[in-house]
Amino acid sequence: MNDLASASTSALELTSAAAFRGPLVLEARGLSKDFRLAHGLRRDLLSAARDVSFGLYRSATVALVGESGSGKSTLARLLAGQERPTSGQILLDGRAVQPSVRRQFRAYKRDVQMVFQDPFASLNPVHRVRYHLERPWRIHHSRQSGASVKAGLEQLMTRAQLAPPELYLDKFPHELSGGERQRVAIARALAAGPRVLLADEPVSMLDVSIRLEVMGLLDDLRSRLQLAVLYITHDIASARYFSDEILVMYAGQIVERGPAEDLTLTPAHPYTQLLVASAPDPQSPMGIARGAAPLSTLAGSSLPAVGCRFSHRCPYADQQCRTQTPALLPISSSRAASCWHLDVAAPELLAAGLRGRVPP
Numbered sequence: 401m402n403d404l405a406s407a408s409t410s411a412l413e414l415t416s417a418a419a420f421r422g423p424l425v426l427e428a429r430g431l432s433k434d435f436r437l438a439h440g441l442r443r444d445l446l447s448a449a450r451d452v453s454f455g456l457y458r459s460a461t462v463a464l465v466g467e468s469g470s471g472k473s474t475l476a477r478l479l480a481g482q483e484r485p486t487s488g489q490i491l492l493d494g495r496a497v498q499p500s501v502r503r504q505f506r507a508y509k510r511d512v513q514m515v516f517q518d519p520f521a522s523l524n525p526v527h528r529v530r531y532h533l534e535r536p537w538r539i540h541h542s543r544q545s546g547a548s549v550k551a552g553l554e555q556l557m558t559r560a561q562l563a564p565p566e567l568y569l570d571k572f573p574h575e576l577s578g579g580e581r582q583r584v585a586i587a588r589a590l591a592a593g594p595r596v597l598l599a600d601e602p603v604s605m606l607d608v609s610i611r612l613e614v615m616g617l618l619d620d621l622r623s624r625l626q627l628a629v630l631y632i633t634h635d636i637a638s639a640r641y642f643s644d645e646i647l648v649m650y651a652g653q654i655v656e657r658g659p660a661e662d663l664t665l666t667p668a669h670p671y672t673q674l675l676v677a678s679a680p681d682p683q684s685p686m687g688i689a690r691g692a693a694p695l696s697t698l699a700g701s702s703l704p705a706v707g708c709r710f711s712h713r714c715p716y717a718d719q720q721c722r723t724q725t726p727a728l729l730p731i732s733s734s735r736a737a738s739c740w741h742l743d744v745a746a747p748e749l750l751a752a753g754l755r756g757r758v759p760p
Contacts (some may be wrong), residue, residue, distance in 0.1 A: 417645040417659035417734045422458030424494070425628040426479065426512065426596045429453050431488035433474055433652075448474040450652045451488070456596055456628040461619070463631045463639035463660065465675065466649035472632045473517075475649070476600045479630070480514040481505060510540050513589035517601040519581035523573040529584050530569040533557075536591040552591075560587035561617055579610040586617065596628045597621070604633070615642055636672075637679045640664040645734075648672045651709035654728070658735035668737040668746040670714045708740065716741040 433449040448471045456462055464472050477483040479490060481499060490497045492508055499505050516522040523532055533553050538544075541552065557565035560583040573581055582602065589597060599618060603611040619642055622629045633639055639646050639660060646663045648656040648671065656669040667673045704712050708726055711717040720740050728736040731749060739745060 414657070414730060414736055415734050416455055416457065416462075417662075418457045418460035418462050418643075419455075421460035421644060422626065422628075424455045425458050425492070426456040427453075427491040427494075428455075428475075428479065429489045429491065431475065431478055431490070432486045433471075433478055433483060434486045447652050449478065449485075452649075452652075452654055453488075454647055454654070454657070456630055458595070458628050459622060459626045460645075461622055461629040461631050461643040463633060463643035463646045464649055465633055465636045465639050465646055467634055467675075470649045471652035472649055473600055474652075476514065476598045476630065476632055479596075480512060480598055481509060482514075510592045511594055512596040512598065513592050513594040514598040514600065515582075515585055515589050515602050518605050519578060519585045520573060520605075522585050523581060525573050528570050528572055529576075532584060532588050533569075533591055536588055540592045556587040556590055559590060559621065560584065561613075562587065577610075578606050579614060582606060582614055583617065586614075586621070590621070590625075594627070596630070598630045598632070600632045601634070602631075603638075604635075611638075618642075635679070636664060636675045648675065651703050653709060653738065655710065655739070656735075656737040657728070658731070662735065666746070666749050668731055668735070668742055668749055669710075669739050670716060670745050671710050672737070673745070674713075708738075716744050 431449055431452045432447065435446045435448055437444045437446055452475060454462065464475065466472050474483065478485050481497075484499060492511060497505070497508050530553065533556055534549060537549060537552050537556070541549075544552070553569065554565045557563065557568060562568045562580065562583050568576070568580070568584070573584070576584065582605075586602075597618075602618065603614050606614060615638065618629065618631070621627060631639065631643055636646070636648075640663075641660075643660045646656075646658065646660045647654050648663075648669065650671050656663065656667070656672045658668075663672065664676055667676045703709055704722060707720075707722040707724055708714070708717065711721040714721065716739075718741075724740070726738045726740045728738045729742060730736045731742070731746075737746075742749075
């Protein structure tokens, strides 16, 4: 891999597949988050996110894909300001965010809003829909009159496809369906007038029949309001159709990134290959997965302390993988993967990419 490593550059030097939509709005640079776990007298360190870097662009959707426990939600909470990073920076419009500066951080929270996975848990059951929307509206539009607030709430409800608004504003969360509750949660996030929307598994708690409707709503809002969207999911198939770029996360690290369609059609990293292979095949009458990846291969187990975090599950792992951590290796101008053996895992893809990067 020495010849291949000579073509390697920093992940930040890659051109994001989402960059063509609009300018960079929010950027993560080397974000890491460690948690200390106590086991009696022993204290362990859990790295939930490790040196994660990527950008969110206006009018574009970037998908963060990975299994449960891979660190996706931790990364979302870091970007939302609910957790402080152990190291690294978050930049909004090119300027570092300082959580300790209260006025600056309040402005940041106005620009960056989050939609949570469970719409019932994220809404206070003792308050009506009107309260959930009016409170953030008044916080972020403090000088508006009562008539302006009323018009604003109606606009939010209409944007979230809850019409007519008067049918929903005086209802309690338990009186709504799961899809309606998630639409209320989306409307609440929009009340601040954000430029960035962090959607953490926004449809995983919903019935299959309405997931497509809610995802279509998010895509419509992205386009009409020119939002920069981070779509967090474990479903790589939906990420392909609703995002411009996919970041594949495993054990707190980005192991592959690239344009959504290219990455899902020709996955390079062995972990991405397993995710794609285990996705349901719509052409199959029983929805059987496309590949031959056995379920035991996808079962979680304890992570190795050194080397590649995926080495204990990878069919190509050798001694180098178990002792040295691979960096992201650019495959093309917009694709990269973190693997010592891309020449074996994805030989044709790597060769095609490097022909355009390495002089003969």
